[in-house]
Amino acid sequence: MLTTDTHAQSEDLPLLQVSSTTKLYGDRIGCKDISFDLYPGEVLVIVGESGSGKTTLLNCLATRLTPTSGSVNYRNRKGQMRNLYEMSEAERRMLIRTDWGFVHQHPADGLRMTVSAGANVGERLMAVGARHYGNIRDTATDWLGRVEIAEDRIDDDPRAFSGGMRQRLQIARNLVTSPRLVFMDEPTGGLDVSVQARLLDLLRGLVADLGLSVIIVTHDLAVARLLSHRILVMRHGHVIESGLTDQVLDDPQESYTQLLVSSILQP
Amino acid sequence: MTNLIEAQDISGEHYNFAYLDEQTKRMIRRAILKGIAIPGYQVPFAAREMPMPYGWGTGGVQVTAAVIGKDDCLKMIDQGSDDTTNAVALRNFFVETTGVGTTTKTKDASIIQTRHRIPEETLTKDQVLVYQVPIPEPLRFLEPRETETRKMHALEEYGLMHVKLYEDIAKFGHIATAYAYPVMVQGRYVMDPSPTPKFDNPKMDQMEALQLFGAGREKRIYAIPPHTNVVSLDFEDHPFEVTKFEQPCAICGAENVYLDEVILDNDGNRMFVCSDSDFCEDRRAAGHVGLLGTNPLDADKTTEEAE
Numbered sequence: 001m002l003t004t005d006t007h008a009q010s011e012d013l014p015l016l017q018v019s020s021t022t023k024l025y026g027d028r029i030g031c032k033d034i035s036f037d038l039y040p041g042e043v044l045v046i047v048g049e050s051g052s053g054k055t056t057l058l059n060c061l062a063t064r065l066t067p068t069s070g071s072v073n074y075r076n077r078k079g080q081m082r083n084l085y086e087m088s089e090a091e092r093r094m095l096i097r098t099d100w101g102f103v104h105q106h107p108a109d110g111l112r113m114t115v116s117a118g119a120n121v122g123e124r125l126m127a128v129g130a131r132h133y134g135n136i137r138d139t140a141t142d143w144l145g146r147v148e149i150a151e152d153r154i155d156d157d158p159r160a161f162s163g164g165m166r167q168r169l170q171i172a173r174n175l176v177t178s179p180r181l182v183f184m185d186e187p188t189g190g191l192d193v194s195v196q197a198r199l200l201d202l203l204r205g206l207v208a209d210l211g212l213s214v215i216i217v218t219h220d221l222a223v224a225r226l227l228s229h230r231i232l233v234m235r236h237g238h239v240i241e242s243g244l245t246d247q248v249l250d251d252p253q254e255s256y257t258q259l260l261v262s263s264i265l266q267p
Numbered sequence: 268m269t270n271l272i273e274a275q276d277i278s279g280e281h282y283n284f285a286y287l288d289e290q291t292k293r294m295i296r297r298a299i300l301k302g303i304a305i306p307g308y309q310v311p312f313a314a315r316e317m318p319m320p321y322g323w324g325t326g327g328v329q330v331t332a333a334v335i336g337k338d339d340c341l342k343m344i345d346q347g348s349d350d351t352t353n354a355v356a357l358r359n360f361f362v363e364t365t366g367v368g369t370t371t372k373t374k375d376a377s378i379i380q381t382r383h384r385i386p387e388e389t390l391t392k393d394q395v396l397v398y399q400v401p402i403p404e405p406l407r408f409l410e411p412r413e414t415e416t417r418k419m420h421a422l423e424e425y426g427l428m429h430v431k432l433y434e435d436i437a438k439f440g441h442i443a444t445a446y447a448y449p450v451m452v453q454g455r456y457v458m459d460p461s462p463t464p465k466f467d468n469p470k471m472d473q474m475e476a477l478q479l480f481g482a483g484r485e486k487r488i489y490a491i492p493p494h495t496n497v498v499s500l501d502f503e504d505h506p507f508e509v510t511k512f513e514q515p516c517a518i519c520g521a522e523n524v525y526l527d528e529v530i531l532d533n534d535g536n537r538m539f540v541c542s543d544s545d546f547c548e549d550r551r552a553a554g555h556v557g558l559l560g561t562n563p564l565d566a567d568k569t570t571e572e573a574e
Contacts, residue, residue, distance in 0.1 A: 090422045112409070112430070119433045126433065127426030133436055133502040155437045 013075060015040045015181060015213050016061070021070035023056050029237035030056035034070070036232065036242065040180070043207060043214045045224040045245065047260070048234035054217045055185060057234070061215065062102055062183045063092055077180075097127050101174030101182035105189045107166035110173070111158045117144060117169055118154040124177045143172040147202060164195035168202065175206065184216040188223055200226050221264055225249055233257050285332040286364040291315055295333035295488070299479060302490035307452030308420070309403050314486040324357055324382055325483025327399030331361065331380045334395060334479070340368045342376035347384035347525065347542035354382075371545050383446075385467040387524050387546040390476035392493060398461045400482040403489065405449045405459035425457045428500055436505055445510065451498045452491060460497075466510045466525045471497040516541045519550035520557040 014037035023030035031053035038044055046054045059065035061072055063084050072084045077099065084092065096102070104110035111120055121140040122130070130136050141151055147168040149161075158166050167187065174182060187203070188196040204227055207214055218224060224231055224245055231248045233241040233256070241254045252258045283289065291313075298312035317325040335341065341361055345353035349371040357380065358369055370376050373388040380397040390396060406416045409427050419427070428449050435443045448465035452458045460471060461480060471478065471491060478491040491497060501507040515522045517538035524546065526539040538559055541547035551560070 089418075093422060093424065115409075115430055115434050116437050118437055119430050122433055123426060123430050125426075126429040127424065129426075131429070131503050133433065134504050136433065137437075 012039070013079075014038060015042075015075050016215075017071075017073040017081065018061065019071050019073075021057070021060055021067045021072060023053075023060050023065060024068045029053070030065075031060070031234070031237045034232075034239055036239075038181075038213055038215065040213055041211045042230060043212075043216065043228045044230045044232065045216045045218060045228035046232045046234060047218060047221060047224055049219060049260075052234040053237035054234050056237075058183055058185055058215065058217045062100070063096065064102075074181075097124055098177050099179050099181065101179045103167075103170055103174055103182065103184040103187050105186040107158065107163070107170045110170045111166060113158050116155045116157060117149065117161070120158060120169060120173050121176050124173065128177060139176060143176050144169075146206070147172040148198075164191055164199060167191065167199060171203070171206070175210065175212075178210065179212070181213045181215070184214060186218055186220075187216065188218070188220060203227060221249065221261065233260070282364050284337075284365055285335050285361070286318075287315065287329065287332045292333045295329055298488040299330065299333065299490060302479070302488050303477070303492050305456075306491055306495050307456030307458040307489060309487040309489045311486055312488050314483045317483065319356070319360070321484040322401065323353060324380070324399035326481030326485075326488070327380050327382070327397050327483075328357060328360065328481075329483060330397050330479050330481035330488060331378060332364075334397075335361065335365060335367060335378055337365070337367065339377045340370050340375055342370050342373060342379045342545075343381075344379065344384060344386070344543075344545075345382045346527070347386075348544040350544065372549075373543075373545055383462055383464070384525070384542060385463060385470045387521075387541070387543045389470075390474060392475040394476040396474075396476050396478045398463070398478065398480045400459070400461040400480045400487070401484070402447075403459055403461075403480065403482040403485050403487040405447075405457050420456060423455070425451075428457055429502070432500060432502065432505075436502070442501065442505055442507070448507075449500050451500060453496050454498075457500070458489065458491075458497075464510060464525055465499065465507075468497070468499045468507070469509060473497075512539060514539055514558075516547060516550075516557050517559040518557045519547045519555045519560070521547065521550055521555070 016038040019035045021034045022032050034057055046057060048054045056065065060067045066085065073081045074084055075081050102110065118137060118140040121143050122136040125136050125139060141154060144151060144154060149165055149168055158169055161169060188199055191199060200223060216223065216227060228245045231242065231245045232239050233248065235256050241248060241257045248257065249261055252261050295312060298310045302308065302310045314326065314329060317328055319325060341358065343354045343358040345351040348354060361367060362369060373379065373386040377393060378395045378397060379386065382399045385396065404416055406419060406427055409431060410416050432442050446462045446464050447459050448468055450458050450460055450468060450471065460468060473494055475493050477493055480489045499507040512526050516524065516526060517540050519541060521541055525542045527542045528537055528539055530537050
């Protein structure tokens with residue numbers, strides 16, 4: 001689990017700095033006063049029940065929603081810390097399609113369902129200027145292999161894929177430009193448990209191999225336990241508890257976290 | 268029929284010159300000037316209802332109406348031909364509303380309004396080529412949101428265009444897009460050249476004539492000024508290729524021109540002839556004869572056209 005250490009030594013500066021980020025929907029709180037740092041190679045999971053503001057927070061970090069107040073700073077590849085909301089739109093969109101990934105709960109939201117698997121994986125490469133068909137296809141084949149999709153499915157539409165394959169394709173599509181930070185919104189939602197287990201295995205391997213920083217939103221504590229180093233527990237738009245995953249899950253301090261941990265079914 | 272037309276008085280006197288009112292023409296001219304200033308950029312304009320259905324070239328008609336003057340000589344083509352329904356109807360529309368002279372000779376025309384083709388004869392600096400455009404947005408079929416495509420143009424995010432070409436190669440082994448083949452204009456805007464065959468794409472590059480594009484239903488005007496770089500998009504290992512034909516025109520023998528397939532009988536016999544009818548006539552007048560040049564059908568056709 002402590003794969004972060006080697007990265008932390010070489011790069012001990014935070015990749016993402018979130019300070020007092022607040023999103024209000026009129027008078028209602030989406031999320032309020034959230035602050036944390038994310039370090040390179042670190043996997044952070046945000047848990048909480050439905051409506052606790054975890055997806056709102058994720059969207060604020062991934063610039064899919066503009067926060068009402070607070071700031072989100074990101075360290076780019078040149079090592080400069082930049083406020084996401086003070087960047088030009090062109091810079092931000094460039095960042096989103098090269099340095100970041102976003103894995104949606106429903107693969108149909110993150111994939112182009114009408115073009116082939118190969119084109120789905122190749123899109124980001126073409127977006128950053130790849131103009132050699134053979135190379136694009138080789139890279140796509142390689143990535144399909146890494147997410148355990150058979151090579152002969154490269155020209156099939158994602159519509160012909162099962163839910164688990166679509167989700168793996170979505171992951172490949174996001175990782176092809178070697179991003180440094182990936183956001184995931186309930187990546188295992190809607191998959192049956194055996195498929196979930198394989199996906200989690202795959203994700204854990206990829207994250208460790210590539211040294212990715214990941215922010216995952218989930219209500220599934222098993223995902224948190226398996227993948228993450230650190231955890232934020234949210235309720236009513238606030239972070240009520242945070243810390244190392246094993247510590248928080250084994251010894252929850254807040255009564256709500258205790259409830260959450262104790263409500264896991266033990267087969 | 269003639270009486271009916273007179274009774275309804277559409278002989279031109281009760282319409283403003285070129286049908287549109289002067290304010291509308293000024294509005295369209297402003298859009299055209301902006302389009303010329305930013306080659307390949309789609310300028311929104313307040314397209315008017317025209318007395319013909321969408322899809323008949325309402326955009327091209329409005330552009331022509333805005334630029335035509337009393338001294339102009341108009342040529343109107345549809346699929347390269349001067350005598351198909353669309354060309355005849357629109358030519359008559361301008362004859363009725365402007366009284367300008369018309370021609371079928373490419374070199375005599377000062378304005379050429381076209382649907383689907385660029386004439387084979389090289390155009391000159393004194394000519395304007397007006398295209399009728401059904402769907403001006405090259406990114407449309409991959410990105411349905413107009414807000415998003417505009418942003419993509421603004422930020423030059425054109426990777427998606429290559430996704431389309433990638434799909435072609437993955438499915439068919441080569442870039443199978445044969446018309447409306449996307450081009451990059453002056454290194455900045457990706458543009459849909461309207462449904463002209465990709466055979467005509469190289470003619471757009473560094474053309475001496477002014478090229479104007481009008482999309483009536485979609486309410487967009489765009490332009491390529493003379494001597495502008497127009498490059499067809501492709502991959503390094505799958506370069507852009509012009510359509511090639513195995514045989515020359517069956518009645519004038521022309522090679523390296525765009526040919527139409529014509530079915531001759533019920534036994535599967537067919538011939539390929541120039542899609543540019545004026546070009547074909549010129550060649551025949553100059554004595555060129557193709558494989559089927561002595562066909563009696565051909566003689567009938569020539570006399571008809573002479574009338």
